[in-house]
Amino acid sequence: MSRLTRQVWAEVSLDHIAHNVQQFCTLLGPRCQLMAVAKANGYGHGALETAYTMIANGTNWFAVALPEEGVRLRRGGITAPILVLGAVSADELEVCVTQDLSVTVFEPHIARRLSQAAVKWQKPAKVHIKVDTGMGRLGLLPEDFGELVELVQSLPGLDIQGVFTHFARADAPDLEYTQWQWSRFQKVRQELAKREVPVPYFHAANTAATLFFPPARLDLVRVGLGLYGLFPDKRRPLDLRPALTLKTRVAFVKRVPGGSAISYDSTYVTWKETSIVVLPIGYADGLARSMSNQGKVLIHGTLCPIVGRVTMDHTLVDVGNLPVKIGDEVILIGSDGQNEITADDWAHWMGTINYEVTSQLSARIERVYT
Ligand SMILES: Cc1ncc(COP(=O)(O)O)c(C=O)c1O
Numbered sequence: 450m451s452r453l454t455r456q457v458w459a460e461v462s463l464d465h466i467a468h469n470v471q472q473f474c475t476l477l478g479p480r481c482q483l484m485a486v487a488k489a490n491g492y493g494h495g496a497l498e499t500a501y502t503m504i505a506n507g508t509n510w511f512a513v514a515l516p517e518e519g520v521r522l523r524r525g526g527i528t529a530p531i532l533v534l535g536a537v538s539a540d541e542l543e544v545c546v547t548q549d550l551s552v553t554v555f556e557p558h559i560a561r562r563l564s565q566a567a568v569k570w571q572k573p574a575k576v577h578i579k580v581d582t583g584m585g586r587l588g589l590l591p592e593d594f595g596e597l598v599e600l601v602q603s604l605p606g607l608d609i610q611g612v613f614t615h616f617a618r619a620d621a622p623d624l625e626y627t628q629w630q631w632s633r634f635q636k637v638r639q640e641l642a643k644r645e646v647p648v649p650y651f652h653a654a655n656t657a658a659t660l661f662f663p664p665a666r667l668d669l670v671r672v673g674l675g676l677y678g679l680f681p682d683k684r685r686p687l688d689l690r691p692a693l694t695l696k697t698r699v700a701f702v703k704r705v706p707g708g709s710a711i712s713y714d715s716t717y718v719t720w721k722e723t724s725i726v727v728l729p730i731g732y733a734d735g736l737a738r739s740m741s742n743q744g745k746v747l748i749h750g751t752l753c754p755i756v757g758r759v760t761m762d763h764t765l766v767d768v769g770n771l772p773v774k775i776g777d778e779v780i781l782i783g784s785d786g787q788n789e790i791t792a793d794d795w796a797h798w799m800g801t802i803n804y805e806v807t808s809q810l811s812a813r814i815e816r817v818y819t
Contacts, residue, residue, distance in 0.1 A: 469678050497525040
């Protein structure tokens with residue numbers, strides 16, 4: 450394990466990624482493939498660096514948000530099919546064709562421009578048409594769907610590879626809304642069958658639906674969060690292992706008297722003599738300012754509170770009388786065998802969800818693969 454010298458790093462366990470992929474494979478029938486959602490640099494874990502492990506353990510497809518994320522995977526040697534989930538601009542269509550990235554299509558202009566790019570490069574462009582069954586984001590409403598399908602079928606160079614939808618609330622214990630979205634998607638499938646439109650891949654399930662709504666395990670499932678070992682909800686129906694551990698080292702430690710104000714705005718004042726530790730990580734790294742006076746870190750096996758405002762490059766911790774020295778290792782996310790701080794804890798402290806915690810760990814943090 451070789452590292453640069455910055456004293457903040459994320460260890461990503463490829464064994465845990467492999468294990469998580471295998472766990473999801475146990476849920477899937479023989480005709481259902483696994484698409485690993487690797488957008489936002491694999492939810493902060495390193496899209497390319499984790500991709501080979503994912504493929505070796507049963508992943509068939511990748512999904513990204515942006516064409517450039519797909520290009521990065523292609524340049525890294527990934528030959529598996531890649532679907533761009535996000536809205537692609539007209540300027541990005543040629544690269545999708547040349548790099549064999551499947552494009553999400555939900556409006557006629559992009560369908561036409563994609564067809565032109567396919568004809569220009571004499572390469573079929575793979576299309577996944579997106580239906581909005583209730584997410585209210587990208588995709589056509591089911592009632593507007595037929596026209597676009599006809600257009601895509603009529604345009605040269607376009608190959609309908611898939612039709613999909615996205616659930617808005619599959620992580621909720623009450624699946625009523627998911628059922629409703631599902632019934633709308635079923636109608637779309639029936640309509641396409643009636644029109645005899647061949648669709649190799651119907652897909653709908655994200656991590657939550659794959660775990661909690663088995664009917665949605667269609668021709669493939671699009672799993673992101675779960676492959677990195679995190680859950681979209683408190684329920685734990687599968688043995689998943691968090692792949693990411695975030696660590697740093699103490700940059701400075703100072704004994705201060707009671708009544709000392711700590712960090713910007715003096716929001717924390719020591720009430721007795723104590724040791725304040727400076728960690729070389731701040732909100733520019735993804736340790737959000739909202740964790741000021743909220744979060745904890747693990748030092749010498751003890752959970753110690755983050756005190757005062759988190760700043761751009763530094764975070765302060767009150768370690769009391771622990772004998773902490775410069776250079777001591779600190780666990781920010783992860784376990785020391787006794788205590789654990791999870792991405793879910795961070796989400797709670799930050800007032801957000803675990804997705805945001807790992808995906809916002811910035812490029813300043815080196816990822817080390819173990
Ligand atoms: C369209 C789409 N499908 C699948 C996923 C994967 O979701 P999850 O990480 O919950 O598995 C996402 C992620 O946001 C998405 O936008």
